[in-house]
Amino acid sequence: MSTIAFIGLGIMGSPMAVNLANAGHSVSGYNRTPDRTEPLVKAGGSAADSIADAVAEADVVAIMVPDSPDVEEVLVGEDGVFDNAKPGTLIIDFSSIRPDVTARLATQATERGFALIDAPVSGGEPGAINAALSIMVGGAAEDFERAKPVLDAVGKTIVHVGPSGSGQTVKAANQLIVAANIQVLAEAIVFLEAYGVDTAAAVEVLGGGLAGSAVLNQKAQKMLDRNFDPGFRIDLHHKDLGIVTAAAREAGVVVPLGAVLAQLMASARANGDGGLDHSGLFRGVERLSGRTS
Template sequence: MTRIAFIGLGIMGSPMAVHLQNAGNQVIGYNRTRAKTGPLVEAGGTAAASVAEAVADVDVVALMVTDTPDVTEILTGEAGVFETAGPGTLVIDFSTIRPDATAELAAQARDKGLRMVDAPVSGGEAGARNAALSIMVGGTEEDFAAARPVLDVVGSTIVHVGPSGSGQTVKAANQLIVAGAIGVLAEAIVFLEAYGVDTEAAIRVLSGGLAASAIMDHKAANMLDRSFEPGFRLDLHHKDLGIVTSAAREAGVAIPLGATAAQLMAAARANGDGDLDHSALFRTIARLSGRRS
């Protein structure tokens, strides 16, 4: 049995924490909104009243929170993880944050006698619920090996991609690809609808050829049905594209298609679609052509 503090029990974190509890670990969960600890408690886990309480006397601290400032505050703030976790504790950050911030936090963790890996995930709510996430991991080989038993419980594709910050860099590339694919799929559906094509039949045949993709499999139905219940909120993808464009600029890399996707996502958010699934980018694409969204 491993004692695991899991901080951040939202759409993704809650099912991940429950899987870890069901796998025979002792999971202590913390979330700013106390009610969100309910599923973990029902599975036999424990709810903590603070970060300090959650991380006291644990082997692993897992984080799944929204943005770089949230991770930084949880780790480095007063009564945070770096202040209260015991020597040798392994920190696994499942959040999606800036690669440079991750590398800096990992260095601070080492100075505090802790270990840290960045392990951002892809697969959305369905992947979290089905324990089928793709996990890209940055850190040392030794820390990756130590984290592997935890990662194996929540993921199906788990790859060590390099030193600290590398997982976040690969996740940024993932979000770049996904945003572009969602945008192009939306354009294709608007195009098909303009010609009165049977769009369901069109998607079925396109899915059998070179245009096939996981995005088409998982997001086309949302667009066809105009159903955008959030599996991954557009607000979060907007945040992730900010990470991508900033990191690309720092590296001197041009990402013209990515920059366009980022602007479209920003427009969708400005028009009030931030709380919808990121496939709701379709609504912005459709509006550009004066079509029903």
């Protein structure tokens, strides 16, 4: 069992930290909003007053924050991980950030006597709660093996996909696929409703054929119910599609559908939907169709 500092206890980080505590690890959590530590404390973990306090005795530091600047602040900022963790500490970054930033931070970590792997996750809030996340890991093979007991406590499908930054690259591809699935599912449901079809029955039969997907299973009912409480916010998916389009341009790869999806996400944010679950793209299809719920 490891002594783990968990930085970032939001929608995803909180249940992940709880699962680590339930697995028997000693977990100290830090979040900018202190009340977010309550579920971890109830699970037997502890609350830290600062990043420095959380990481001081940790063997492993786990990070789950929104974007590249946030990870940089946690690691290299004043009173951050690099200035306060013990030499040899393993840093697992579960955040979804730019691959180039991850690679640069991994180099800095090595120079400071730490090991850093990028381990972004997929599966949303249900996957985090049920410890069933898919985790794509970039970094050295020996660091991946060292991290495996921690990863096993929060994930189900855990794959080492290459050197530093590779996990983030695979996560960017994941977010492209997920966004496309959500968008076409939203379009299909608006289409079905326009014809007065029994949409619940339609979703059931579609789920049993080639159109079936994890996105359909998890997001169709939210669209039918018009319940867009966030499991993964449009704001964050907008950020991820920005990573996709920028990285694709750098690689000389054409992602025309990805570019359209990025614009649809931007439109959703401009219409005030940024805080909704990404299934809230459904509202954008309704707006474009001149239909409102």
